[in-house]
Structure formats: C-alpha cells, structure tokens
Amino acid sequence: MNTSVYCMARTPEQAEVILLELKQAGFTNNDISALLPDRRGTKDFAHEHSTKAPEGATAGGIAGMGVGAALGWLAGIGALAIPGVGPFIAAGPVMAALGGAAVGTATGGVVGGLVGMGMPEFEAKRYDAKIREGNILISVHTESGQQKDVAKDVFKRNNADDISTASEARVH
Template structure:
C-alpha cells in the first residue's frame, strides 16, 4: 500500500534539506515532490525557469530538476516531482484545481490541500512523498524531524485573519511583515 505524506515548511531551505535527507535514506526522487516559494523564483520568468535546480539548491537528485512554475493565486514557485508535474498540467490545460486539485488527487483531504496551497501562497514550501507502508515511518521521521509548520496552529492563524480556503483567483500574497 502507498500513501501520500505531506508537510509544509516556512522556508525553501528547510524543505530542500528534507528532500536531500529523504533521498539519502533511499527514498526515490520519483516519489518526492517539492513546491514552494524561493526569492530567486520571483525574479525569474516561468518559461525560463526549467532546470534551475543547481542554482536554487541541490546539484543531484530531485532538486537538480527544479524548475519554475507559475501557479494561479500563488505566483512563481520552484517545483519538482510528480506534484509539480500534475499542477503544471492543470495550469497548462486551464483545468480547475491547480495545486489544490493536485494535492486532493494525491489523497489529501480538501482541508489539508487548501492549507498546503495557502502556505505556499504565503511563502512556505510543501514536500510531499508517495511512501510505501514499509517506508512511511522513515519518511515521517525525516519530515517531522525538520520542524514542519504546525498545521493546526497555522490554520487557526489563517482563520483568525478571515481565511477559509485557498483562492486561486486571489492575487499572490504580499507579506505585511518587514
């Protein structure tokens, strides 16, 4: 049996380290996805962003194939893996759902998918792994050991600000923190 394990991180650097640790533990890059905000992505054109992996992080494995993808409601993100390919296909085909649809197709609940998409919109990075049962504990240990965002606390914060779900028609998030 395979299940999808997904965590959000406040920054790309932490997520990048998680991906590298997963690969070092023997998790195939084809089972790992990363979608997130990185300052270098906003300065790049999505059409020019394919293959920026060595410049943004990781010269080998999944991160070497990192590219830039523009997601409605999020803006430009760095992305690699099956989740990025699914989201890119939805965007290119103007299919409904984008990142949220990709996450729910991977088995996440609607609430979790909206949370992760909003976290990316606000500057975070999502790492998602398709893990066989025998690898799930290792994947969770690596992902949780990197201090992912506390989902419940962050959802409470978002809701206190009036948020109730990811809106792909919204303008990309502009932080008010200086």
C-alpha cells in the same frame, strides 16, 4: 496501499536538510516532490546563481534560494505559472500534477493539483495558503507502512510543520 506523506518546511535550509535526509533514507527522486513559491523577479532568471546543477536557469535560481543541492537531484525541476495564483518552483511528481492543474480545474491551481494527487480538499487549501506565505511543501510517495514511518520520522526530527498522510489517487 500507496500513501503520500506531506509536510511544510518554513525555510529553504530546513527543506534542504529534510530532502537530503529522505535521500539518505533510500527514497528516490521519483518518490519526493517539493513545491515552493517562486519569489525571484523576472530579472533573476537571467542571472546565474552559483550552482553546478545542469538544469539551467531554474536550478540556478533555486540554488540562489538555498535549496539547490537537494532539489538538484529531484526529477523535473521547473517553474510553473498557474493563472490567478502566480509562479511556483516544483520538483518531482508534483510537477506533473500541477502542470495539469495549471490547464484548469474546478478547484484550481495548487489546490486542484494536490486534490488530484489524493489529498483531501481541506488539507490542500491549508497547504496552499502556507505555500503562498513562503513555506515549502514536501511530499513523499510511500509503498509500505515502514516507508511511511521513515518519512514521518525525518519530518518530525527536522521540526517540519503540518505533517499529514493521504492515500494516493489511483491512475487508471
């Protein structure tokens, strides 16, 4: 059964190490998602922040935040503005889930997107609060118990907070 493993990183540096270790463990950019608040002002979008990533202004801003190299290889880096919630930077499969949530769900915003990915609502609300405080949500799609254990080990080894798992929602 497909499962997602989640954790919270407290700093961009901690997130960078976790993302790079997940990549070294064999997870692909389609397996890993990251979500963080976009704390840059609109003025920052216009400035280049030392990056070689081809994703443009968003990736440049991410590099300025300290997670550029790790997020640079993830799929679909983008900035999301979720009405009533604020701006976020998302990468990986969570980008599509939150893109749908931004259009409007009963639960709303980040919580709606995470619930839509299969996370229990109470956990989604807890993660949402932590993201708003500046933490970084990292999730990993796993297809076996062994992959799930590897992801959890990477999170634990790097002192990540709020490590949990959830069965992924089935797409029909």
